[in-house]
Amino acid sequence: MPQLFADPDARIDLAMxxxxxxxxxxxxxxxxxxxxxxxARIADDQMRRGLRLLTLxxxxxxxxxxxxxxxxxxxxxxx
Amino acid sequence: MPVGDEIPTREVEITEAGIRAYAEAxxxxxxxxxxEIYARTAGLPGIIAHGMLQMGVLAEAVSDWAGGPGRIRKLxxxxxxxxxxxxxxxxGGQVAGETESGLELELWGVNQKGxxxxxKAAALVDR
Numbered sequence: 382m383p384q385l386f387a388d389p390d391a392r393i394d395l396a397m398x399x400x401x402x403x404x405x406x407x408x409x410x411x412x413x414x415x416x417x418x419x420x421a422r423i424a425d426d427q428m429r430r431g432l433r434l435l436t437l438x439x440x441x442x443x444x445x446x447x448x449x450x451x452x453x454x455x456x457x458x459x460x
Numbered sequence: 461m462p463v464g465d466e467i468p469t470r471e472v473e474i475t476e477a478g479i480r481a482y483a484e485a486x487x488x489x490x491x492x493x494x495x496e497i498y499a500r501t502a503g504l505p506g507i508i509a510h511g512m513l514q515m516g517v518l519a520e521a522v523s524d525w526a527g528g529p530g531r532i533r534k535l536x537x538x539x540x541x542x543x544x545x546x547x548x549x550x551x552g553g554q555v556a557g558e559t560e561s562g563l564e565l566e567l568w569g570v571n572q573k574g575x576x577x578x579x580k581a582a583a584l585v586d587r
Contacts, residue, residue: 395490396502400511402580404536410529458503 385421385437393435394457401434402454408447415443424452433457462555462563467525469552472517474509476545482513504542511539514569514578518551522565526585533562537569537581548572553581562586 386393425436441449483489488510491498499507515537523529543549553567563585569578
């Protein structure tokens, strides 16, 4: 997540960002000792009434097998 | 049938120290959670608690009722209002339905003023 938010191409003003919604869906839960790989993509990025609504979807896997999918909606206000 | 069953509530008192500890634990060191002047300049009332700090306590409430975090299949919420140091947030919910996928819970988070801090909150739990 820090990699995305700090990416200059993403143009995210962190001061003006609020975490608006969050959801998780677990295929199974991780066990101590496992290494989780998380891959995130921008699922949606749109302007609505002057607010930027950014949806980040992250897929977590262990050894290539699905663990969890999460979605984060951030609302970024203009300065 | 468990439909209508209420889950025991959990409370969290929001403090600056708790927010700082959560920033370290989560790695989310956005200054809106740590720096009062930065937060006010950004148009916030002051430093605010992470939404995920609240969702974590919500997850604890569900986990305690469900018999462990491993029994939670889905969890979602909207962070409807800010939570700041001095606030106390109470979380709870009830069983809204039962399907072959599991038990559907409707959840809520309310502060000491009765304002809903979490909305659209729900979980799916293994039966």
